[in-house]
Amino acid sequence: MNKMPETHYLNCKKGIKSWLTTVDHKRIGILYLLSIMFFFFVGGMFAVLLRLELLTPDKLYIDSDMYNQFFTLHGAIMIFLFIIPAIPAILGNFILPIMIGAKDVAFPRLNLASWYIYMVGALFAVFSLVAGGVDTGWTFYTPYSTTTSTSVISITLGAFILGFSSICTGLNFIVTVHKLRSPGMTWFKMPLFVWGMYATALIQVLAAPVLGITLLLLIIERVVGIGIFDPAMGGDPVLYQHFFWFYSHPAVYIMILPGMAIISEMITAHSHKKIFGYKAIAYSSLGIAFASFIVWGHHMFTSGQSELAAMIFSFLTFFVAIPSGIKVFNWVATLYKGSIAFTTPMLYTLAxxxxxxxxxxxxIFLGALSVDIHLHDTYFIVAHFHYVMVGGTVIAFLGGLHHWWPKMWGRMYNETLAKISCGLIFVGFNMTFFTQFIMGAQGMPRRYHLYDEAFRPFHAFSTYGSWVMAVGFCLMAYYLIRSLYNGKPAGNNPWGALTHEWQITSPPPEHNFETIPITDHGPYDYDKVVAKSTLTEN
Amino acid sequence: MSQSHSDHPEFLQHHFSDAEQQRESAKLGMWLFLLTEILLFGGLFVFYAIYRSWYPEMFINAHTVLDVTMGTTNTIVLITSSITMALAIRSIQLGRLKQTVWYLVSTFGLAGTFMVVKYFEYAHKFHLGQLPGHFYTFTGIEGTNPHVFFSAYFLMTGLHGIHVFVGMCLILWLIVKTKQGKFSPQYYTHIEMTGLYWHLVDLIWIFLFPLFYLVG
Amino acid sequence: MDTTGTFWMPPGNSTIASEVDGLFYFILYASIIIFTIVIGLTTYFSIKYRRRADAVAHKTDGLDHNLKLEIFWTAVPLILVMIVFVWGFKTYMKISVIPKDAYEIKVTGQKWFWSFDYPEGGNSVNEIVVPVNKPIKLLMDSKDVIHSFFVPEFRVKMDVLPNRYSITWFEATKVGDYTLYCAEFCGKGHSEMIGKVRVVTEEEFEKWSEDLAFSGEGMTLEDFGAKLYVSKACITCHKIDGSNSTGPPWNNLFGKEEKLSDGTSIIVDENYIRESILNPMKKITAGYQPVMPTFQGILKDKQIDALIAYIKSLQEDKSFIKDESLQEDESLKNE
Known part of the structure; x- marks a missing residue:
């Protein structure tokens, strides 16, 4: 049997204070894990409540004002408090320094500060929740957001502050990757997870300040009425949309790139196969990061922008599609002649x-101008971004959580329950959101509290799906928490993977490495090196 | 970052292999931070450009109420402070602690002068009601929506002023630390980083000055 | 829903609908093919190369690139998306360029109803009537926040902005009633900001234009008010079954003492109702948001009188209405 190491980062220091003042990247990762999962739960609750209300075309149990607040809070919490920080701040913090053979990130104190900044931002968001809620949608479009009576200021201030947390993390990762790689860890020997994090960090650093200034302008507009976005004072509400999407479209890639980064790790580790097209995947991450900055206008095809602008944005949008496609084809090709194990992380990868x-x-439907005119602001959009954000990022995040869970805690979870939970989430997700594609194409507008009787069967089925998903998530919470107490010790390398984090004890020691490791083979050289799984050898 | 000390390995954090790596990391981090600052102001510059292209005549009419003499004074003051800041870094590299303190104090003093001049400019505009948005009560400017000019003016110079204030706090802290002998030719990262920040603050003013005071 | 719609798309009843749908189905079928290949190969590899339970850890094939294959799977999607781009742009230009002979209707969006002004001077609320087979140009703006004009069957959608006109057009190809949605989130009544597009024949349209000037002749004031209650969209916010909506319910409202948001109270009489229609922000009933738009310029005096008469008729206890002669007085005044 595997044994837990005697001292590791979890038990080297004790007490709440040692956690709240820690500068250890692994402990900060755990702090983030707890806080982000809490908000994932809150955002999820709102999702279930929303779907419940939409079970019937008429009011079921909440009125339109309450409904509008629920979908706003669901969106704002999920985007700003969960999905943007989730992978970089939890898994990135924990794994990235170990992967490149470093003892910590470049600026450990800044790292801790970023968690505190996150908590302060979260506090503002929670405050807006108790101080009357917000009903603008997570996009805070003007002039609605400057005229509504709800507490827009505190939630935008929250998002503004969270932006700085995200800048701190991003800046830290860029410097860490540039300066702290261990000997032999050349750029093209870096695991693709690191490449993905690096590309993400670039977007965070470049885009978050613009969101910051936009939200600041919105706040100032509300407080002193400077009139930037107010047509009555010579301002322009569409200008707000430009500013907002200049950040928020790259933000979509802040959300999905880390998900792609995790998939590259999982698909190789669980099929013991060298990645297909390493450089293509690495470069496409950078390509996506760059292209994400020049496509913001595709959110505004119906806002009356010029035909020329629409044409350019549509054209550029299709160029973002290509690198994403290349990544998918590379992953599929990686499976070829592999040794594929159907572990929980692998199931998430396939999902x-x-x-x-x-x-x-x-x-692609939405990038095509004429089709977008019809589909814009319908449930088709809702379904599309949930497939990318949940089906892509969240599924990858959950997979990554299961992949690195034994490393984080040193213990395995119950694989049978994990597979059942994965199945429930997969089925529930498709039930919930595939129906929304059809509804949307049929013309069901989004953000509608009451709807036409004709859409009832779709909405009802979608709601049933959300229940299946909710059961899956509850099951996951149960077996993950249980694994902390009586999970079987996982050993150093439960998956038989080659990257650095699997060569040290689980959980890792306080400073990761006794001596800085020397990288002599690539991260996916399964054709040259065999690493035995510590789970099966006993 | 780490507690500094004139003896060498004390200031080195455990996760860096040598002082060079630590210094290089700090430098790269600082440049990235400055990049985010530029982008933050960038948003405001875009805002300025859009409104100026919408209301070109109003901008020209409105800029005449700004005091060019005060603006020029402030520009000279800030450029001089950049020079003294650079000299402070030079002095610490040569290990002249007293000189370093002296240069830092002059930088601090010049920054203070900038703020005092700014205070008089602001006070004058508050008095006349040349204020942003709903607070605009001045009537002497022709053209549409003159309040937009003052929205841009107060937002951009205000944000810049906050940066000057933060810079002053940092310099004050450096003065104390230098006096305590925390820095040496081997370790002066904080002074160097503050210097970079200060040059950026200066640079932003170099753009703000012509955009507001010399529009016509 | 019309039976001519498909599984994916609602019936396409405008001149551009078939082009939009053509592209939609092109992307759909191309996507299904690509998806089938990707998932088919994934499944096939997963089964064929699965790790056997008794397998010892071993080295795997080192295949990590294949230039020809990579060029292939970059080039083919690139060509496909370029086709989609050009096709989408061409139809988009048709949607953007307004035919010269189009019949122009002014559309105003506000919380939470649509109003339409016709070139002949008529006005309608929440119901736009247009002739079939004739291009209709919509000149749109908003009185408050951003709205969006969306008719699924025509595949047309355009944001309605508060500070500038936005323009779009459509040409309906089939007589019938279509739902007009607001597609940009605009607050509490967003999902009830629903209008009707009634496409009629040329003759019917002419007749309807004449009717627009209709001011209730041959109808009792009460009945005319009941008609306006629906056609001018009062129904969106004011219910008559006593239930609370965005605004106070109308039944048993007349003669009631209402608490106002400033703490005072007022008896609901003719003047208060009139004032509330024309200057709704002045006296807000306690417990409601100050969100009602003004109907100044939309409702004529006669129509306001009719609405007052209608509200009175929703009284179960008629004792508040002083006497029958008052109603007669009202109608006399209007003649």
Missing amino acids: FLFLFSIGGLTG
């Missing part, structure tokens, strides 16, 4: 390929 392909392909 990702299925759902992300649908999410990506439906994006």
Whole structure:
């Protein structure tokens, strides 16, 4: 049997204070894990409540004002408090320094500060929740957001502050990757997870300041009425949309690139196969990061922008589709002649390929100008971004959580329950959101509290799906928490993988490495090196 | 970052292999931070450009109420402070602690002068009601929506002023630390980083000055 | 829903619908093919190369690139998306360029109803009537926040902005009633900001234009009010079954003492109702948001009188209405 190491980062220091003042990247990752999962739960609750209300075309149990607040909070919490920080701040913090053979990130104190900044931002968001809620939608479109009586200021201030947390993390990762790689870890020997994090960090650093200034302008507009976005004072509400999407479209890639990064790790580790097209995947991450900055206008095809602008944005949008497609084909090719184990992370990887392909392909509909005119602001959009964000990012995140869980805690979870939960989430997700594609194409507008009787069967089925998903998530919470107490010790390398984090104890020691490791083979050289799984050898 | 000390390995954090790596990391981090600052102001510059292209005549009419003499004074003051900041870094590299403190104090003093001049400019505009948005009560400017000019003016110079203030706090802290002998030719990262930040603040003013005071 | 719609798309009843749908189905079928290949190969590899339970850890094939294959799977999607781009753009230009002979209707969106002004001077609320087979140009703006004009069957959607006109057009190809949605989130009544597009024949349209000037002749004031209650969209916010909506319910409203948001109270009489229609922000009933738009310029005096008469008729206890002669007085005044 495997044994837990005697001292590791979890038990080297004790007490709440040692956690709240820690500068260890692994402990900060755990702090993030707890806080982000809490908000995932809150955002999820709102999702279930929303779907419940939409079970019937008429009011079921909440009025329109409450409904509008629920979908706003669901969106704002999920985007700003969960999905943007989830992978970089939890898994990135924990794994990235170990992967490149470093003892910590470049600026450990800045790292801790970023968690505190996150918590302060979260506090503002929670405050807006108790101080009357917000009903603008997570996009805070003007002039609605400057005129509504709800507490827009505190939630935008929250998002503004969260932006800085995200800048701190991004800046830290860029410097870490540039300066702290261990000997032998050349750029093209870096695991693709690191490449993905690096590309993400670039977007975070470049885009978050613009969101910051936009939200600041919105706040100032509300407080002193400077009139930037107010047509009555010579301002322009569409200008807000330009500013907002200049950040928020790259933000979509802040959300999906880390998901792709995890898939590259999982698909190789669980099929013991060298990645197909390493450089193509690495470069496409950078390509996506760059292209994400020049396509923001495709959110505004119906807002009366000029035909020329629409044409350019549509054209550029299709160029973002290509690198994403290349990644998917590379992953599929990686499976060829592999040794594929159906572990829980692998199931999540397969689910990702299925759902992300649908999410990506439906994006083509929306990039096509004339079709977008019809589909814009309908449930088709809702379904599309849930397929990308949940089917892509969240599924990858959950897969990554299961992949690195034994490393984080040193213990395995119950694989049978994990597979059942994965199945429930997959089925529930498709039930919930595939119906929304059909509804949307049929003309069901989004953000509608009451709807036409004709859409009832779709909405009802979608709601049933959300229940299946909810059961899956509850099951996951149960077996993951249980694994902390009586999970079987996982050993150093439960999956038989080659990257650095699997060569040290689980959980890792306080400073990761006794001596800085020397990288002599590539991260996926399964054709040259065999690493035995510590789970099966006993 | 780490507690500094004139003896060498004390200031080195455990996760860096040598002082060079630590210094290089800090430098790269700082440049990235400055990049985010530029983008933050960038949003405001875009805002300025859009409104100026919408209301070109109003901008020209409105800029005449700004005091060019005060603006020029402030420009000279800030450029001089950049020079003294650079000299402070030079002095610490040569290990002249007293000189370093002296240069830092002059930088601090010049920054203070900038703020005082700014205070008089602001006070004058508050008095006349040349204020942003709903607070605009001045009537002497022809053209549409003159309040937009002052929205841009107060937002951009205000944000810049906050940066000057933060810079002053940092310089003050450096003065104390230098006096305590925390820095040496081997370790002066904080002074160097603050210097970079200060040059950026200066640079942003170099753009703000012509955009507001010399529009016509 | 019309039976001519498909599984994916609602019936396409405008001149551009078939082109939009053509592209939609092209992308759909191409996507299904690509998806089938990707998932088919994934499944096939997963089964064929699955790790056997008794397998010892071993080295795997080192295949990590294949230039020809990579060029192939970059080039083919690139060509496909370029086709989609050009096709989408061409139809988009048709949607953007307004035919010269189009019949122009002014559309105003506000929380939470649509109003339409016709070139002949008529006005309608929440119901736009247009002739079939004739291009209709819509000149649109908003009185408050952003709305969006969306008719699924025509595949047309355009944001309605508060500070500038936005323009779109459509040409309906089939007589019938279509739902007009607001597609941009605009607050509490967003999902009830629903209008009707009534496509009629040329003759019917002419007749309807004449009727627009209709001011209730031959109808009792009460009945005319009941008609306006629906056609001017009062029904969106004011219910008559006592239930609370965005605004107070109308039944048993007349003669009631209402608490106002400033703490005072007022008896609901003719003047208060009139004032509330023309200047709704002045006296807000406690417990409701100040969100009602003004109907100044939309409702004529006669129509306001009719609405007052209608509200009175929703009284179960008629004792508040002083006497029958008052109603007669009202109608006399209007003649």
